[in-house]
Amino acid sequence: MAAPVKKLRVTRQRQFILDEIGRSSEHPTADEIYRRVRRKLPRISLGTVYRNLEVLSESGLVRRLTPGGGQMRFDARLSPHYHVRCTVCGRVEDVLVPERADLEQEAARATGYEIDGHTLFFEGICPQCRARRAAH
Amino acid sequence: MAAPVKKLRVTRQRQFILDEIGRSSEHPTADEIYRRVRRKLPRISLGTVYRNLEVLSESGLVRRLTPGGGQMRFDARLSPHYHVRCTVCGRVEDVLVPERADLEQEAARATGYEIDGHTLFFEGICPQCRARRAAH
DNA sequence: GTAGTTGCAAAGGCTTTGCACGACG
DNA sequence: CGTCGTGCAAAGCCTTTGCAACTAC
Numbered sequence: 001m002a003a004p005v006k007k008l009r010v011t012r013q014r015q016f017i018l019d020e021i022g023r024s025s026e027h028p029t030a031d032e033i034y035r036r037v038r039r040k041l042p043r044i045s046l047g048t049v050y051r052n053l054e055v056l057s058e059s060g061l062v063r064r065l066t067p068g069g070g071q072m073r074f075d076a077r078l079s080p081h082y083h084v085r086c087t088v089c090g091r092v093e094d095v096l097v098p099e100r101a102d103l104e105q106e107a108a109r110a111t112g113y114e115i116d117g118h119t120l121f122f123e124g125i126c127p128q129c130r131a132r133r134a135a136h
Numbered sequence: 137m138a139a140p141v142k143k144l145r146v147t148r149q150r151q152f153i154l155d156e157i158g159r160s161s162e163h164p165t166a167d168e169i170y171r172r173v174r175r176k177l178p179r180i181s182l183g184t185v186y187r188n189l190e191v192l193s194e195s196g197l198v199r200r201l202t203p204g205g206g207q208m209r210f211d212a213r214l215s216p217h218y219h220v221r222c223t224v225c226g227r228v229e230d231v232l233v234p235e236r237a238d239l240e241q242e243a244a245r246a247t248g249y250e251i252d253g254h255t256l257f258f259e260g261i262c263p264q265c266r267a268r269r270a271a272h
Numbered sequence: 273g274t275a276g277t278t279g280c281a282a283a284g285g286c287t288t289t290g291c292a293c294g295a296c297g
Numbered sequence: 298c299g300t301c302g303t304g305c306a307a308a309g310c311c312t313t314t315g316c317a318a319c320t321a322c
Contacts, residue, residue, distance in 0.1 A: 009322075045281095047281090084247055086249070107220060107231045113262055117258070126247075145300085146297095180303085183304070184304070
């Protein structure tokens with residue numbers, strides 16, 4: 001009755017990609033993952049990286065983020081949490097505050113939708129950029 | 137001290153574009169706006185539409201949305217509110233529940249960022265798609 | 273053995289941009 | 298009249314895809 005889960009093979013490429021996302025807490029883009037994994041697997045292709053990111057997020061092993069300013073990013077932290085994007089340098093970081101489940105009930109009531117989840121992005125300026133800005 | 141506001145000219149293209157966004161509550165994409173405005177101004181180009189959307193959102197006359205699934209959308213409703221995207225048909229609608237300002241304070245505390253705003257997207261299934269699904 | 277995967281390269285979708293002409297103020 | 302805006306077309310960026318060879322199970 002549920003979604004047909006296709007069985008994933010454990011390939012070297014897949015392992016390195018998953019590993020690389022887990023290793024970094026900086027929510028890398030597909031291209032960043034590609035460049036890093038290529039240090040270990042020089043023959044991997046960008047297409048493979050994209051295909052794996054698709055499959056891995058489809059099966060819930062990574063989370064795909066689409067912050068306002070640009071390309072997709074990937075997050076290995078699976079527990080519910082929010083994100084913040086620095087509007088100056090573009091970095092994306094976790095915001096570890098508890099998810100507000102009540103928001104979804106409110107939204108369901110207000111819209112008539114069946115709500116499955118929500119995504120919350122804060123925008124702001126990171127401490128480093130703030131310091132740089134203060135120093136002119 | 138504030139951002140240098142450049143003065144906008146009132147061109148027919150700009151007027152029709154702004155008008156078209158205001159007229160529809162469906163958060164049209166750039167291409168949808170283009171196709172609609174072209175009925176009145178057949179010689180307008182897609183490039184002009186994009187340039188105006190850029191300028192208009194830069195000056196706060198429209199709001200630019202970037203829902204997870206695909207291209208930018210535009211919203212003429214300027215008061216703070218949230219959005220929901222139907223994961224089946226892709227439509228985007230307003231969610232008129234009050235913004236939670238306390239979220240930003242929490243996020244600032246948790247991250248050290250200076251928070252300027254936040255974007256909240258709900259995902260779910262709209263009543264129409266739900267009905268269609270129930271009817272097999 | 274055979275489905276799922278990979279590399280490579282080409283194609284695709286959306287958005288941005290260079291340029292010369294046009295029009296708003 | 299000087300800018301700012303426009304149309305057109307080309308370029309750009311990120312992502313997806315077709316295909317034949319390959320490999321995990």
